[in-house]
Amino acid sequence: MSMTEKSKIAIGIDLGTTNSLAAVMRDGRPVALAGEHGAIVPSVISFQNDQLLVGIPARQAMLDNPDHTVYSVKRLMGKAAADLKDSDDRLPFQVVADSRGLAAVKIDQKIISPVELSAAILREVKKQAEKALGMEVERAVITVPAYFDDAQRQATRDAGKIAGLEVLRIINEPTAASLAYGMHQLNRGTIVVYDLGGGTFDVSILRLENGIFEVLATAGDTRLGGDDFDMEIVNDIIKQALKSGIIMDHPSPAMRATLKRAAENAKIALSEVEEMTIVVRAGGGNFSLTLTAIEFENLIRPYVERTLDFCRRALADAKLTIDKIDEVILVGGSTRIPMVFNAVEDLFGRPAHCDLGPDEVVALGAAVQADILTGGRNDLLLLDVTPLSLGIETLGGVMNVLIQRNSKIPAVSKEVFTTYVDGQTNVAIRVYQGERELVADNRALGNFDLTGIEPQRAGMPRIEVSFMLDADGILRVTAHDIRSGKQQQITIQPSYGLTRDEVNQMVRESFLHAQDDIDRRLFIELSNESGTVIKATRRAFEVFSEFKDGERQQIEETITRLEEALRGTDPQAVRERLDELNDATADLAARMADDAVAGALKRKSVEEAAKLME
Amino acid sequence: MPNPESVRTALDGAAKHLCWSCREETGEGPFCESCVKIQPAELMGDYFALFELPRAYAVDAQYLKNKFYELSRKFHPDFYGDKTDAEKTLARDNSAYLNTAFRTLSDPIKRAEYLLVRCARGYRVDLVPPQGLFEEILTAGELLEKNSLSSEDLTTLRETGRVFAVRQDERIVSLAGLFDRLVAGDDAAKGEIENAINEIKYLRTILDRIDQRLHKTI
Numbered sequence: 001m002s003m004t005e006k007s008k009i010a011i012g013i014d015l016g017t018t019n020s021l022a023a024v025m026r027d028g029r030p031v032a033l034a035g036e037h038g039a040i041v042p043s044v045i046s047f048q049n050d051q052l053l054v055g056i057p058a059r060q061a062m063l064d065n066p067d068h069t070v071y072s073v074k075r076l077m078g079k080a081a082a083d084l085k086d087s088d089d090r091l092p093f094q095v096v097a098d099s100r101g102l103a104a105v106k107i108d109q110k111i112i113s114p115v116e117l118s119a120a121i122l123r124e125v126k127k128q129a130e131k132a133l134g135m136e137v138e139r140a141v142i143t144v145p146a147y148f149d150d151a152q153r154q155a156t157r158d159a160g161k162i163a164g165l166e167v168l169r170i171i172n173e174p175t176a177a178s179l180a181y182g183m184h185q186l187n188r189g190t191i192v193v194y195d196l197g198g199g200t201f202d203v204s205i206l207r208l209e210n211g212i213f214e215v216l217a218t219a220g221d222t223r224l225g226g227d228d229f230d231m232e233i234v235n236d237i238i239k240q241a242l243k244s245g246i247i248m249d250h251p252s253p254a255m256r257a258t259l260k261r262a263a264e265n266a267k268i269a270l271s272e273v274e275e276m277t278i279v280v281r282a283g284g285g286n287f288s289l290t291l292t293a294i295e296f297e298n299l300i301r302p303y304v305e306r307t308l309d310f311c312r313r314a315l316a317d318a319k320l321t322i323d324k325i326d327e328v329i330l331v332g333g334s335t336r337i338p339m340v341f342n343a344v345e346d347l348f349g350r351p352a353h354c355d356l357g358p359d360e361v362v363a364l365g366a367a368v369q370a371d372i373l374t375g376g377r378n379d380l381l382l383l384d385v386t387p388l389s390l391g392i393e394t395l396g397g398v399m400n401v402l403i404q405r406n407s408k409i410p411a412v413s414k415e416v417f418t419t420y421v422d423g424q425t426n427v428a429i430r431v432y433q434g435e436r437e438l439v440a441d442n443r444a445l446g447n448f449d450l451t452g453i454e455p456q457r458a459g460m461p462r463i464e465v466s467f468m469l470d471a472d473g474i475l476r477v478t479a480h481d482i483r484s485g486k487q488q489q490i491t492i493q494p495s496y497g498l499t500r501d502e503v504n505q506m507v508r509e510s511f512l513h514a515q516d517d518i519d520r521r522l523f524i525e526l527s528n529e530s531g532t533v534i535k536a537t538r539r540a541f542e543v544f545s546e547f548k549d550g551e552r553q554q555i556e557e558t559i560t561r562l563e564e565a566l567r568g569t570d571p572q573a574v575r576e577r578l579d580e581l582n583d584a585t586a587d588l589a590a591r592m593a594d595d596a597v598a599g600a601l602k603r604k605s606v607e608e609a610a611k612l613m614e
Numbered sequence: 615m616p617n618p619e620s621v622r623t624a625l626d627g628a629a630k631h632l633c634w635s636c637r638e639e640t641g642e643g644p645f646c647e648s649c650v651k652i653q654p655a656e657l658m659g660d661y662f663a664l665f666e667l668p669r670a671y672a673v674d675a676q677y678l679k680n681k682f683y684e685l686s687r688k689f690h691p692d693f694y695g696d697k698t699d700a701e702k703t704l705a706r707d708n709s710a711y712l713n714t715a716f717r718t719l720s721d722p723i724k725r726a727e728y729l730l731v732r733c734a735r736g737y738r739v740d741l742v743p744p745q746g747l748f749e750e751i752l753t754a755g756e757l758l759e760k761n762s763l764s765s766e767d768l769t770t771l772r773e774t775g776r777v778f779a780v781r782q783d784e785r786i787v788s789l790a791g792l793f794d795r796l797v798a799g800d801d802a803a804k805g806e807i808e809n810a811i812n813e814i815k816y817l818r819t820i821l822d823r824i825d826q827r828l829h830k831t832i
Contacts, residue, residue: 168695212683316825373695381690407717410691412710470706471691 010139010168010374011129012176012366013122015156016043017074017199017225018333020121021360022129022140023367025376030180030364035128040359043121044071047107054124066092066257068107072227073121075199076103076114077159078151092253092260099522099571115159122163139166141370143362145200146172147220147387149433150445153473168373170472173197174204175384176365177331178213180356182380183368187211189326192314194344194352195362196307197332199225203311205318205325214383217317217406219310224303226267226334232299233263233291237278240289246282255282270296271336297339304343311347317406328352331361384409386473392465393430393439395420402467405435411469416462416482423455427463429479429488450479452486522571530566530578534559537585544592551588558584631657634700644688644708652701655689655708661715661728671729671793673719682716722786723818726793726811733796734804737811744781744813750774751820758823768828775824782817785810 011033014021020041022033032039037056046058046069053061062069070093076084081097081104096111098104104111122142130137142165144156153170160167174193181191188208195202202220206213237259238248251259258280266276275292315322328344330352335341345352356364372380386409391401394417402413419427427450434442453461462482469475480487537555562577631640631653638648646653658664665681667673687693689708694701718724730737743751754774757767789810795803 169692209683212686214683372692375696378693381687381692383686383690408713410706410710411713412707413714468706468710471709 008374009133009135009137010141010370011126011137012363012368012370013125013140013142014173014176014363014366015074015118015122015125015142015144015159016362017072017197017227018043019198019359020125021363022125023360023363024129024133025367025371030183030367030371032360032363033129033132035131037128041121041125041128042071043073044069045073045117045120046070052120054120055128063254063257063261067094067253069093069257070105070107070117072199073105073114073117075223075227076105077118078149078153078155079103079114092256099575101575115155116162118156118159119162122159122165126163126165138164139168139370139374141169141171141366141373142167143173143176143366144170145195145197145220145222146174146202146204146218147200147222149222149388149443150473150475151443152222157472168370171366171369171382172202172204172215172218172384172387173362174202174218174331175206175213175215175382176363176369177329177356177361178204178206178208178365179368179380179382180361180365181329181353182208182211182213183364190216190320190324191327191329192311192325192348193329193331194307194311194335195220195331196334196340197225198334199223199227201225201307201310203307203314205314205320211379212381212383215385215408216320217314218385218387219314219317220387221306221310224306225332228303229267229296229300229334229337230260230263233266233278233296234259236291236295236299237263237280237287237289241280241282241287244287246287248282266291267296267337271338293338300337300339304340307340308343308347311344322348325350329361330354331358333359384471386411386469388433388443389435390431390433390445390467390469390475392417392477393432397438397440399432399434399437399439399442402465403469407469409469409473410471412467414464414466416464418459418463419453419456419461420458422458424458424461425453425455426451427453427479429465429477431475431477445475448477448479448488450481450486450488452484453481454484456483523569523574526571526574526578527566530562530574530581533578533581533585534562537581540585540588540592544588546591547588555581555584555588644685652689652694652704652708654704655685655711660732661718662732664712664715665719667719669729669732669797670790671726672790673725675720678716678719682712685712722789723811723814726789726807726814729793730796730804730807730811733793734801737804737808741812741816741819744816747777747781750777754778754820754824758827763827771824772828775821775828778817778821778824782814782821785814785817 009024012023012030020043021039023030024033035041041055042059044055044058044062046053046061046065048061048065048068058069062071072091076095080101081095082101084095084103094106096104096106098111098113102113104113105117106112126137126140140160142156142160144153148156157167157170174195177193177195178191190205190207193202193204193206195204200220200222201224202218204218205216207216238251241248248255248259262278262280266278269276270291270293273293275290277288277290279286279288281287325348328348328350330341330344335344335354335358341352341354368380369382371377372382385406386403387405389401389405390403391399394400400415402415403411417427428447429450430439430447431445432439432442433445436442450463453463464480464482466478467475468478478487537559541552558577558581562574562581565573565577568574632638633640633646633649633651633653635651636646636649638646640653640657641647642658644653644655644658645651655664662669664685665678686709689705689712691702691705691709694705697705718728727737753770757763757771757774760767763771789807792803792807792810796807
């Protein structure tokens, strides 16, 4: 297809934890696009033998085939498997660590990344939108929770690409919602958007004036939502059943799916009625339990309280008090729960808007932004912020913030650092995101080395580190030695994300490519990296003599174990042994920081090293 | 494609700027007068010049916000979706420069530091406790160290915070006059400005801690 034939249309997509939806601008108004099953595409994927079901049909398959049906994928996006330990029991399908430790889903023997699963949902949304529009759709704005970090945003962008979409922009869900309302009725004043969805919570405070939507502050939790409420009900059922002598402690996948569905139904019903009887088939008979609205509220109260704390923090960050708020907007299915909207209205002391429909409003706003970005209208402008602080590690593992949370994007920041060892020629630049004082408590985004610094006394070199955060929230870091003019630059590749190559490969290859292929390639990469590290370690033995008691022997044993793993075929085993070796030499490397050999000892893949040499 | 970066460097210090794209003189605004292409915002001058403000400490918050919105409409990358890569990069850099300028000018401490660097060569920062508040600082320090606060403690902390806030505001107001003196050539004002900045910084740090503590206890 040539450029001129390409469809110019751009849609807005709300890629939700529970449901997804597309919208488009039509005659100056955003409208939801209804496909063959209505506008909403449940974010559910089911694998039926060789057939892939997405949306309504997949949701229907959930009860019959729970261990082949995947939902709440958004909770896994951009996460390491270790981040998710607590939720392993919750999901009826298997969540595992892939070869790099990233969270993935295992269906039969296949390991599928959340990015691919999200891509499958996006592809379905795209297909339905095309059906509704009667034309091809290639460009989209996709929304993410405002509190998504760099890795999660990058993962969402990658999913769009794999689904065959040009992602014009990733925008924040509450901001999108404000755009939709701004189009309709509110066009001036300070507004709060309270967005409680299936899996995530966000609150944003905006100032609207003459078509400008200025985000003043945002706060939230990417793991707090309606799913948690369902889970509380499920736990309650299990507890009550135990009292009647029915043990459901480690329910089968089928049982878990049944319980989850029963909990969801009860939760929805309790928004309308005072009590609800839940009946679950268990232990050959039926177990029934009556849950009252008050009991339900007690179950979810701690979660609702937490959302209110986030509201207070956002207000403090925006330097505003409650009386300065003109309007409150509710977004997300969970704001239908009476206790939730009452709590929000009480906190802000005013009735909240939900007239545009909490399920559709985000997609509608994304459609407005798609229209702005494609030149459709230039009277509206969104000025957004970055939700989390960005910085680098300095002496003692301390987080040195370069870009503060709630800074407007695009954002730029520069700071000059120096060395702390005499004659030091390398500096490792480690980039983190988060609000904690120590980098160990924050999210590692990536790292690189600035090499070839002129050897000088500690504290003499002047190394300038620059951060550039673009309108998509994607970070580029540059380090340069002011004296020698040496410069290194990287676009941050999230440690918990996919590499460019991996994304491109997924775009090229079929959706469910065999894990074998990945394993094979990974094994080769890891072998190369292992070779480099072993060589560097042996070289360190030759040039360095100040070892601690037993240190050298311990390192040699780790090398032997790594070499054994290299004779096998399992990349996971090599990764573990290599990590062991890296850990064993970390202390040694630190002590040799001024030696060139140390550069190769540091955690760094051959690929990265090669890139830095370019 | 000419690289805006290199043109910018070449033009630094030149009285008149040539457009990176058409090589004609650009004029003073953010767009080239000949070809209407966006120009690097840094060429419009420092943060005060960008906002068309005199180099003075007192700024009108409403004016600042309106000017920020006006310039955002000129620079924001959202309006450069169908432009060349060079223009997209400029839009991003200009927006980032504008955002930093707005943040700096909106903040009483950052604005004072920025202006001081422009009016006087360098300045010294030593975070010493403000004079005459010794007792209040001691009290606040003790309360902030405590594991749990009684309702009496909370009242004391809140009141101490109010004393600090009042003093902070007084010092911020005093800066406008001090800077006027400095700009008029009174070098003695520099030391006083440094003291005021240090004091405001000290008070802000302690006020932040008090706010945090009061908030957590709610």
